[in-house]
Amino acid sequence: MSRADLWALAGIVGVEIGREAANHDVDTGIGPLPIDFKGGRKDCPTSPYTTEMHEFPSAHMGSNQTYKYFADNFGLSMYDTVALMGAHTLGRAKKEHTGFEGTWTVSGRKIFHFDATYHHNMVVPDYGWNITNIGTDEDPKYVWKCTDLAKPETMDRDCGIMLDTDIGMLLDLTVDEKGKPTCEFFTLDQRTCKMMNWDQVYSYENFFFEDANHKFAMDFSRAFDKVISKF
Numbered sequence: 435m436s437r438a439d440l441w442a443l444a445g446i447v448g449v450e451i452g453r454e455a456a457n458h459d460v461d462t463g464i465g466p467l468p469i470d471f472k473g474g475r476k477d478c479p480t481s482p483y484t485t486e487m488h489e490f491p492s493a494h495m496g497s498n499q500t501y502k503y504f505a506d507n508f509g510l511s512m513y514d515t516v517a518l519m520g521a522h523t524l525g526r527a528k529k530e531h532t533g534f535e536g537t538w539t540v541s542g543r544k545i546f547h548f549d550a551t552y553h554h555n556m557v558v559p560d561y562g563w564n565i566t567n568i569g570t571d572e573d574p575k576y577v578w579k580c581t582d583l584a585k586p587e588t589m590d591r592d593c594g595i596m597l598d599t600d601i602g603m604l605l606d607l608t609v610d611e612k613g614k615p616t617c618e619f620f621t622l623d624q625r626t627c628k629m630m631n632w633d634q635v636y637s638y639e640n641f642f643f644e645d646a647n648h649k650f651a652m653d654f655s656r657a658f659d660k661v662i663s664k665f
C-alpha cells in the first residue's frame with residue numbers, strides 16, 4: 435500500500451468514525467457510508483517530503499469560484515460539490531484557528547449529527563441571514579449569521595452560521611475582492627442573489643423523512659469517493 439493509499443484509507447475511516455460518533459444518539463436513517471477503499475495510488479517522487487505549498491480554499495469565494503475549485507482539483511460536478519459541502523453539518527469554526535466563529539448547525543435540531551441539517555438550514559423560510567464582518571477591515575472575515583425569525587425575540591434565535599462558500603451552494607453568490615457579498619440575501623423571499631441549486635438542496639431538506647438523509651448520505655459518499663479516487 436502506498437502512502438497516498440494510506441491517507442485515502444485514513445480519510446474513509448475518519449468520515450466513518452465521525453458519522454458513527456455524531457449519530458450514536460439518534461436515528462438519522464444513515465447507516466455505514468458506502469465508500470469502498472481502492473488502492474493503487476502512486477506516491478510522488480519526493481514522498482514523504484515535499485516543499486510544495488498548498489493552501490486551503492478561501493472561504494471568501496463566490497459560487498463560481500467554489501465550484502471551479504472542486505471541479506479543477508477533484509473533478510467534481512456542481513451536484514457532487516453541493517453534497518460534499520454537507521460535511522459542515524459537523525464541527526465548528528474557531529476564531530483562533532481561522533478567524534471565523536460558530537457552528538453550521540444548531541437550533542431546534544440538536545447540534546452535530548451527520549445528516550442533511552446543513553442543507554435544511556439553507557432552505558428554512560423563517561431563517562434570516564445577516565452578513566457580518568467579524569474580522570477587521572484589513573483582514574475581513576465575513577460570516578452569515580442565522581436568526582430563527584419564527585421564534586419570539588425573547589428566545590434564543592441563533593441558528594448557526596454559513597460562510598460565503600456555503601451560501602454559494604444554494605444561491606448564485608458573487609463577492610467582492612474582500613469576500614463581501616455583492617448581492618443581498620436575508621430570507622428566501624428577501625434577496626437579490628439569484629437561486630442556483632434549489633432543487634438539489636431542497637431534496638435533502640426534509641429531516642423527518644429518512645429518505646432525505648439517506649439521499650444526502652449516498653450523494654456525499656459518491657462525491658467523497660471521487661475526491662479520494664482522483665489519482
Ligand code: HEM
Pocket residue numbers: 491492493494500518519521522524525526527528529531532533534597599
Ligand atoms: C470551499 C471549501 C471549504 C471551505 C472554504 C471550508 C472552510 C472551513 C472553515 C473556515 C472551517 C473552520 C475551521 C476552524 O476555524 O477551525 C471549516 C471547518 C470544517 N470543515 Fe470545511 N471548508 C470547505 C470544504 C470542506 C469539505 C469539502 C469538507 C469535508 C468533506 C469540510 C469539512 C469540515 C469540517 C468537518 C469542519 C469542522 C472542523 C472542526 O470542528 O474542527 N470542509 N471549514
